[in-house]
Amino acid sequence: MxxxxxxxxxxxxxxxxxxxxxxxxxxxxxxxxxxxxxxxxxxxxxxxxxxxxxxxxxxxxxxxxxxxxxxxxxxxxxxxxxxxxxxxxxxxxxxxxxxxxxxxxxxxxxxxxxxxxxxxxxxxxxxxAQSLLKIAQEQLDNMRGMLQNEYVKRILNEQLDVKEIHQEQFDELAIPLQADRPILIMLGRINSLSNRTTYSEKSRQLYRIKLIAEQYLSSHVSFIDVVNEHMDLIWLIQPLGDNLDKEGWERTLTFVKGNLELVQAACRESVGELLSFVLDDSTVSWADAAERFATLTMLMNYRIGQGCGMLLLDKQMVEQELQQSDGSHREKSQIRQAKLEQLADQLEHGQRVEFSKTLLACADSLKEIDSMHDVPAQELYYSIGLVFLSYMNRWNLVETVATQIGLHKLMQPGEHESWKVAFDYLARVEDILFNLQNQEEERRANAIISLIQKHIKDNLHNPDEVSLVKLAELVYFNPSYLSRLFKQVTGSNLSDYISSTRMTRAKSLLENPNIKIQEVAEQVGYGTATNFTRYFRKITHMTPLEYRTSIFNK
CATH class of the missing domain: 3.40.50.2300 (Response regulator)
Structure with a gap:
């Protein structure tokens, strides 16, 4: 329009x-x-x-x-x-x-x-036009750093399907790595970053550190560096060129290890920041990168001494200690947290298909567990139940859902006879919530359209009041969106509805012989009898006077 x-x-x-x-x-x-x-x-x-x-x-x-x-x-x-x-x-x-x-x-x-x-x-x-495409491409180039950062974070948070990790996507985002080869992962943390007062100051420090690391590493390795939501620095590394055999990886690992102390020293001297690093000592495939990254994050959080300036290059000793403390369960919990965040986000945004896939993936992780007393399985169930409960509380849906399913089971996995039955129950809660979402969206849309229709009928005499801009302001929508929503709900264009309503009102008024045609024109928003007659004839193929005469001659 x-x-x-x-x-x-x-x-x-x-x-x-x-x-x-x-x-x-x-x-x-x-x-x-x-x-x-x-x-x-x-x-x-x-x-x-x-x-x-x-x-x-x-x-x-x-x-x-x-x-x-x-x-x-x-x-x-x-x-x-x-x-x-x-x-x-x-x-x-x-x-x-x-x-x-x-x-x-x-x-x-x-x-x-x-x-x-x-x-x-x-x-x-x-x-x-191509000029707009060119502008869009320039804007895309300017945004590429942000898109790279988001894409890599989604890989490491297990938020991308393996099929979405491929060379074509790497090339489009200018990621200088090969999607069919493994990577080394390195995690860095500024120990004193929390002392910085503003977000912009923290960002400047992170940028300076990335430049220092690039200066020391770029001569012998290909890498991409990103910053996650916790302001940790992450490097994904491969050897330069085609040196991806065992010997090439060993040289790469030795090179990175040898330069990390120099990076730490340079950051301490020129930026005034103390860094801790955890460097993976073995390669990992892109498909398993999220799991390995979770392990590195735990190692960084594990800390040795005060953790300040830590440089952890061989994770075997710490992994053994983590294993004694049921480290495997902690690792799974961290990976699972990404799934839970996905579930909450997908539920909030009405992404039904995606939510079902994520929930099914969570259920699959428990298919080998028989005992309903398994603590990691209970943790997962409680966490998903909490996602549902939080959503219902936020939208005041607890009582509505309770009338359709027994909510006492939501936070009681022991009420189910197996984990399959438990997740079948969660899937039914999912269906109820998404159905309620759809019903609520439809109710809101119908309420808005009813309000618009009433306003039009009440203000036909004033063209300004029934303009698309005015109607959009009435419901705080963009005019184009209101036009699309009206068509979606009613099946007709908003302008057609206004014209039809005017014509219906005009015909009704013309049936009263005591109302002059000029008055009819004013009451339906045409201002003058001339404009009204022109439009009326176009629709009915007769003048208002001819229409009135035809009514009384019946």
Whole structure:
């Protein structure tokens, strides 16, 4: 839908063009009108317009001055000047601008329609133009660092399917690694970062450290470095070139180990920060990177002494101690946390298919466990139950859900005879919550559309009150979104609904012989009997008077 504004200080011209443009069958236009340049400026401050038809000579703010205002606010807007035979010299300076054309007032409505159609075609062509694609590509290049960071974090948090980890994606994001080869993972932490007072100061320190590490590592290894949500630094590393045999990996590991102390020293001296590092001592596939990263995070959190300036290069000793403390369970718990965060996010955003897949993956992890007293399995069940319970509390759904399923089992895994039965129960809770989501979305949409329809019926006499911009402001929506939502819920365009409602009201009023046709025109928002008659005849193929006569001759 394209938004059009008609500006003319002669009301009969503005009203006529307004009515004509509203009824172009091949275009869905949202049309507005203004009777002065200043009134038009107020409209520009309120919303964007795609096309403006304006008289060039108007008192107060004339067409050329209005053009300057349009260019300041909405530079992509097309402007069509309405001019007389004796105004060519006056309009010459205006048509030097891009996206500006002119039309003789004597050329009639058909020519106006052609000009508007041409303007719409230009807009649509520009939207598809290569220049926009080029701009988008430039913006993508500027965002690539952020996209790289997000993509790698999702790999390490087990939020990407293995099928999404491939070379084509690496190349698109300019990740200088090979997707079919293993990697080394290194984790770094600034021990004193919490002493920094502002986020920007912390970010500057992280950036300086990344540059220092690049200076020492880039000559012999390929890598990508990212920062996670805890402001830990993470490096994924491969040898340069094709040196990916066993000997190449050993040289790479030796090189990185040998330079980490130098990186620590340089950061201490030039940045004033003390760093701890945990470097994996064996390669890992991309598919298993999340699990290995969880292990490294635990090793960093495990700490030795105070952990300050720790440089852990051989994890065997610590892994043995973690194993004695049931480290394998802790590792699984950390990986599982990513799944739980996924579940909470997917439930909140109504991603039903994705939620089902994640829940099924959690259930599969327990399929080999027979005992309902298994502590890790109970932890997982409680955690998922808490995701559900938190969501229900937030949206006040506890009582509603309780009427459909026994909620006492939600935090009582012992109420189920097996883990399969337990997860079947969680899947039923999932269905109930997503069904309630859909019902609530539908209820809200219907309530909004009912409000819009009532406002239209109550304000047919005032065109400003039934404009798309005004209706969108009424429900705090973007005009385009409201237009799409109305079509989705009712099956008809908003403009068609307004026209239909006006016509129904007009016919009802015409059945009362005591109401003059001018009064009917005003009550349904057409302003003048001339405009009303033109539109009424177009719809019914008879004038309002002929319609009234036909009613009383029955």
């Amino acid at each position: 394209y938004r059009v504004l008609v500006v003319d200080d002669e009301m009969i011209i503005a009203d006529g063009l307004f009515e004509v443009l509203q009824t172009i069958p091949q275009l869905e236009l949202d049309v507005y009108k203004a009777y002065s340049g200043m009134e038009a400026v107020r409209q520009f401050d309120r919303t964007r317009f795609d096309i403006v038809l304006t008289d060039i000579r108007m008192p107060g703010l004339d067409g050329l001055q209005l053009l300057e205002k349009i260019r300041e606010r909405w530079p992509q807007c097309r402007v069509i000047f309405l001019t007389g035979y004796n105004e060519f010299s006056y309009i010459y300076s205006a048509i030097q601008y891009e996206k500006v054309s002119y039309l003789l007032k004597t050329e009639g409505y058909e020519k106006v329609i052609q000009m508007v159609e041409h303007a719409v075609a230009e807009i649509e062509t520009e939207l598809r």
